[in-house]
Amino acid sequence: MSGGFGFKLSHLQAMLLFAVVISIAFGFLGKRRPVDRVKYIVWALFLFLLVGVGIGWAMYPFSR
Amino acid sequence: MEANKMVDETTAVAPQRDAKREAMAFAIAVAGWLVPGLGHALMKMWGRAVACFLTVGVLVLLGAGMRGNLFSSSGNDAFDSLGFVADMGTGTFYLAARSLEKEGPDVSHADGDYGTRFLATAGVLNLLAALHAFEAARGRKA
Numbered sequence: 001m002s003g004g005f006g007f008k009l010s011h012l013q014a015m016l017l018f019a020v021v022i023s024i025a026f027g028f029l030g031k032r033r034p035v036d037r038v039k040y041i042v043w044a045l046f047l048f049l050l051v052g053v054g055i056g057w058a059m060y061p062f063s064r
Numbered sequence: 065m066e067a068n069k070m071v072d073e074t075t076a077v078a079p080q081r082d083a084k085r086e087a088m089a090f091a092i093a094v095a096g097w098l099v100p101g102l103g104h105a106l107m108k109m110w111g112r113a114v115a116c117f118l119t120v121g122v123l124v125l126l127g128a129g130m131r132g133n134l135f136s137s138s139g140n141d142a143f144d145s146l147g148f149v150a151d152m153g154t155g156t157f158y159l160a161a162r163s164l165e166k167e168g169p170d171v172s173h174a175d176g177d178y179g180t181r182f183l184a185t186a187g188v189l190n191l192l193a194a195l196h197a198f199e200a201a202r203g204r205k206a
Contacts, residue, residue, distance in 0.1 A: 005164055007129035007175070014178045017126060018185070021119050025189055028115035029196050 019048035089201035096194035098155040103197030116193040123186035124157045128164040132179020133171050147180075153187025 009017070027041035096103020101117030104110075128134075135147035151158055161183060170176040 005129055005166070006131065007126060009126075009130065009175065009178070011174065014130075014175075014182075017122075018182065021122050022185070022189070025115060025119040025193070028112050029193060 015049075015052050019045055019052065023048060085202065089198050092201040093194045093198035096197040097153070097190065100155065100157060100190045100193065103194055104200075107197065107200060109197075109200070112193075112196075116190070120154060120157060120186045120190045120193070123182050123189065124154055124161050125164070127179040127182030127186060128161040130175045130179030130182065131165060131167065131170040132176055132181070132183045133169040134158070134161055134165060134183060147184060150184035150187040153189075153191040154183070155190060157186065157190075 023041045023044040026044050027037040031037045031040050092103045092106050095106060096116070099117075100120035101113040101115070103113075104116060105113035133147070135144050135151050137148055139145045139148055151161075154161070169180070171180060
């Protein structure tokens, strides 16, 4: 956190936060039972991270 | 004769009830758009209401904290206009984000660019939640 109201996040932190928050929202909106929600949140989070890291590696050869 | 009269009354009342329900669903959707989670709270869906409020709130806080770009109505091109629509999806949180970003946006770094996406995502997510509340209020399975 920098001076005043502001955040300094790394790429990984930003991706993690984004994935966690969106997974929670999708889980609560998409499922009704608490157990189903937790399963959905974990699954969505896993897929977010997998796709995020996958795309990151797919772009690696073009990054230099 | 009596039976026919009863059928006529029933068929006349049903569309009125439907129209009232549609109007109520629309009001709930607008409430959900203006204040994230309010639409669900009005239907006593407390878990979803809290989840919507917190997730949209956290995304707006992070987006504004990372000095993301908040689009205005005076956009130069279609992307600016689309960005404005997405940002406006957060309802009153748009104004909160504006007041939080005292130093204005800074998209010269990756942080600011991510912040722009966080703010737009918050808006689209809130629009999705408002649509969900609308469908639930209409009686669709939600």
